[in-house]
Amino acid sequence: xxxxxxxxxxxxxxxxxxxxxxxxxxxxxxxxxxxxxxxxxxxxxxxxxxxxxxxxxxxxxxxxxxxxxxxxxxxxxxxxxxxxxxxxxxxxxxxxxxxxxxxxxxxxxxxxxxxxxxxxxxxxxxxxxxxxxxxxxxxxxxxxxxxxxxxxxxxxxxxxxxxxxxxxxxxxxxxxxxxxxxxxxxxxxxxxxxxxxxxxxxxxxxxxxxxxxxxxxxxxxxxxxxxxxxxxxxxxxxxxxxxxxxxxxxxxxxxxxxxxxxxxxxxxxxxxxxxxxxxxxxxxxxxxxxxxxxxxxxxxxxxxxxxxxxxxxxxxxxxxxxxxxxxxxxxxxxxxxxxxxxxxxxxxxxxxxxxxxxxxxxxxxxxxxxxxxxxxxxxxxxxxxxxxxxxxxxxxxxxxxxxxxxxxxxxxxxxxxxxxxxxxxxxxxxxxxxxxxxxxxxxxxxxxxxxxxxxxxxxxxxxxxxxxxxxxxxxxxxxxxxxxxx
Amino acid sequence: xxxxxxxxxxxxxxxxxxxxxxxxxxxxxxxxxxxxxxxxxxxxxxxxxxxxxxxxxxxxxxxxxxxxxxxxxxxxxxxxxxxxxxxxxxxxxxx
Numbered sequence: 001x002x003x004x005x006x007x008x009x010x011x012x013x014x015x016x017x018x019x020x021x022x023x024x025x026x027x028x029x030x031x032x033x034x035x036x037x038x039x040x041x042x043x044x045x046x047x048x049x050x051x052x053x054x055x056x057x058x059x060x061x062x063x064x065x066x067x068x069x070x071x072x073x074x075x076x077x078x079x080x081x082x083x084x085x086x087x088x089x090x091x092x093x094x095x096x097x098x099x100x101x102x103x104x105x106x107x108x109x110x111x112x113x114x115x116x117x118x119x120x121x122x123x124x125x126x127x128x129x130x131x132x133x134x135x136x137x138x139x140x141x142x143x144x145x146x147x148x149x150x151x152x153x154x155x156x157x158x159x160x161x162x163x164x165x166x167x168x169x170x171x172x173x174x175x176x177x178x179x180x181x182x183x184x185x186x187x188x189x190x191x192x193x194x195x196x197x198x199x200x201x202x203x204x205x206x207x208x209x210x211x212x213x214x215x216x217x218x219x220x221x222x223x224x225x226x227x228x229x230x231x232x233x234x235x236x237x238x239x240x241x242x243x244x245x246x247x248x249x250x251x252x253x254x255x256x257x258x259x260x261x262x263x264x265x266x267x268x269x270x271x272x273x274x275x276x277x278x279x280x281x282x283x284x285x286x287x288x289x290x291x292x293x294x295x296x297x298x299x300x301x302x303x304x305x306x307x308x309x310x311x312x313x314x315x316x317x318x319x320x321x322x323x324x325x326x327x328x329x330x331x332x333x334x335x336x337x338x339x340x341x342x343x344x345x346x347x348x349x350x351x352x353x354x355x356x357x358x359x360x361x362x363x364x365x366x367x368x369x370x371x372x373x374x375x376x377x378x379x380x381x382x383x384x385x386x387x388x389x390x391x392x393x394x395x396x397x398x399x400x401x402x403x404x405x406x407x408x409x410x411x412x413x414x415x416x417x418x419x420x421x422x423x424x425x426x427x428x429x430x431x432x433x434x435x436x437x438x439x440x441x442x443x444x445x446x447x448x449x450x451x452x453x454x455x456x457x458x459x460x461x462x463x464x465x466x467x468x469x470x471x472x473x474x475x476x477x478x479x480x481x482x483x484x485x486x
Numbered sequence: 487x488x489x490x491x492x493x494x495x496x497x498x499x500x501x502x503x504x505x506x507x508x509x510x511x512x513x514x515x516x517x518x519x520x521x522x523x524x525x526x527x528x529x530x531x532x533x534x535x536x537x538x539x540x541x542x543x544x545x546x547x548x549x550x551x552x553x554x555x556x557x558x559x560x561x562x563x564x565x566x567x568x569x570x571x572x573x574x575x576x577x578x579x580x581x
Contacts, residue, residue, distance in 0.1 A: 103564060210540050243544065305527060308526060312524060327567055329562070329574055331565070331567070335568070338577055345504055347501075357513060359503065360497055360513055360517060363500050363501040364493070374524075380532035382537070419523055
């Protein structure tokens with residue numbers, strides 16, 4: 001394998017800027033790697049080879065002309081197929097959008113390009129980001145690079161698998177209930193869910209609008225910080241994007257953890273967890289203590305209500321967001337003489353089982369007579385969950401927890417009963433409900449060699465502390481440097 | 487509060503989803519099972535708790551009302567399932 005595909009984003013961009021390597025060479029190496037591993041891995045739904053080489057050529061010409069193409073100069077990246085890319089098919093891994101070609105870039109896509117990145121393709125995910133294993137994709141199966149019999153996690157499974165398998169140097173995912181952090185943990189890479197409002201969602205296909213957030217996936221914390229820097233900040237085209245200024249994330253990386261107070265939520269260490277996951281996370285906590293952090297127990301007493309709260313709010317919002325797929329202006333249409341039949345048949349043919357289930361659950365929760373008991377109640381409990389975090393983070397700088405109760409599970413293991421899959425989101429979902437940032441970093445392996453993720457949860461708009469703790473931990477360990485079998 | 491197949495049919499109409507009989511049956515079982523598990527929320531006293539609709543409320547961010555987009559060309563129609571010149575083709579709506 002070409003060593004070029006192993007380079008960090010920082011190193012690859014530095015070499016392009018120094019003209020030690022061209023972006024076209026990096027892009028060819030990525031495309032060759034994609035061609036070699038995709039038949040078995042299935043991380044991509046669309047490989048945009050010609051577009052990527054043209055973009056890389058343009059970057060190289062700018063470098064040759066003495067220009068600086070930006071901090072991601074010439075680096076091949078992948079984008080979750082729920083984020084619009086001008087002229088490149090964007091499907092949300094759904095039959096209903098299988099042929100959809102956006103006439104514009106999402107703001108995050110445009111910002112990556114403005115920073116010099118080269119988009120090599122679009123990555124598989126659960127249909128409309130609804131799932132925790134990428135098994136709900138209607139358009140393909142993505143395997144875990146560490147074990148082809150296991151899922152990559154979801155919903156941004158392709159985004160994590162592609163980065164772990166060296167098909168691209170970094171990627172974008174979206175995280176509504178854990179969809180960046182979980183696949184990052186399952187695939188042994190770093191994933192960040194930024195604070196709600198930190199990153200624009202303009203051009204991101206909506207699932208649950210009070211929860212959705214775009215986040216970077218990379219092979220170490222510094223690369224994650226670099227990609228976040230490129231995409232963060234206010235966007236006049238997304239009214240939920242915050243006007244707060246964006247700090248320098250790179251500057252936060254080498255401050256160490258001495259003096260930081262870390263909280264260990266007791267509700268996140270529960271019976272039924274895989275013992276190796278608990279041991280790895282507790283080992284990481286001890287490591288952080290040795291590095292100078294102080295650790296104290298904290299409580300998030302409403303954790304047991306988080307799954308119900310999330311799956312009522314998220315599905316209610318999804319039922320509304322997905323009402324736009326009507327077969328009129330874009331997307332799949334099943335032709336019928338009456339408008340009503342056309343809507344019903346187009347949606348029946350276009351949506352997969354889990355998407356239909358969530359639309360139905362959400363529509364029910366919002367319907368007359370049930371709104372107060374379900375949707376309003378869930379919004380009230382959401383307030384209680386937020387208050388739990390406000391209290392815990394009042395006495396701590398960040399919280400330390402597992403990302404998931406187990407390492408990557410096998411295909412089909414959790415698909416028979418939808419609730420089993422929902423319950424798997426227990427450690428990630430509350431963070432979305434509270435709108436907080438969460439970082440997943442590798443912290444060990446189980447006996448079968450599957451990666452384990454450590455989750456750091458921070459205060460609102462304090463991505464810096466998470467990156468700082470993650471970088472300090474990474475500097476003292478080498479879990480993130482391990483790579484899956486070729 | 488057990489969910490019935492009639493509930494599922496009613497909700498499917500609201501959601502504009504045509505369901506096969508087998509789908510109806512499966513959804514009745516699944517949704518009933520899920521809602522039963524979610525009934526635990528009812529046990530929490532939330533009488534004086536305000537709902538959270540959005541976590542960050544920085545008010546309405548208004549920008550100047552300036553036209554920035556050029557008049558659309560053919561792009562909006564390129565993804566149309568059916569079109570007629572500059573128009574989307576749809577079934578007859580008014581009898």
